[in-house]
Amino acid sequence: MHRRTPSIDTMDMIETAANLTNHFLIAMPGLNDPLFARTVTYLCQHNDEGALGIIINRPSELTLKEVMDQMHIELNDEELGKTPVYFGGPVQPGRGFVLHEPMGEWNSTLKVSDALSLTTSRDILEAIGCGEGPRNILLALGYAGWGKGQLEEEIVDNSWLNAEAEQSIIFNHPATSRWKAAAELMGIDISLLTTQAGHG
DSSP states (O other): OOOOOOOHHHHHHHHTSOOOTTEEEEEOTTOOOTTTTTOEEEEEEEETTEEEEEEOSOEEEEEHHHHHHHTTOOOOOTTGGGOEEEEOOSEEEEEEEEEEOOOSOOSSEEEOSSSOEEEOSHHHHHHHHTTOSOSSEEEEEEEEEEOTTHHHHHHHTTOEEEEEOOHHHHHTSOGGGHHHHHHHTTTOOGGGOOOSSOOO
């Protein structure tokens, strides 16, 4: 299938569209890219130069304890150590990204909203290890990135729904229900939006 090129009018509309920072990007059922099928991505940054997000519903086999052990950071909370580490996206898959409630001062933090920040520095993991870190965290390896205008084109091509993010979906919902729960923020039952081919 050929990718539809947005018209000039469409591009003008996109350029004046709202910034999608602090929004969920919800994969449409027809999006078959194995990296992004049925994903929910939390957009941490979106501007004229592109977008950066963390996939929040793809837990990996790794646990927080395993990552902390690899980094030689002590972790006092055994239960917290069982927390899954997420596949955050295909870009820089060896780099850790901590999505968290803002708390404390960290060396390398992007403030996404009044409620959430994204930190990439080791000091936050050291604080988590000794029980002084943020209460709610999601640790991901890698991120999802889009170049200038790429995300806007994909939205026009009907690859994504977007909805204002809700913290409870990131931290309180099981990973398996986040795709459906994020779509429900828009009043949509995404399981009814089946593709023509119909995959059960």
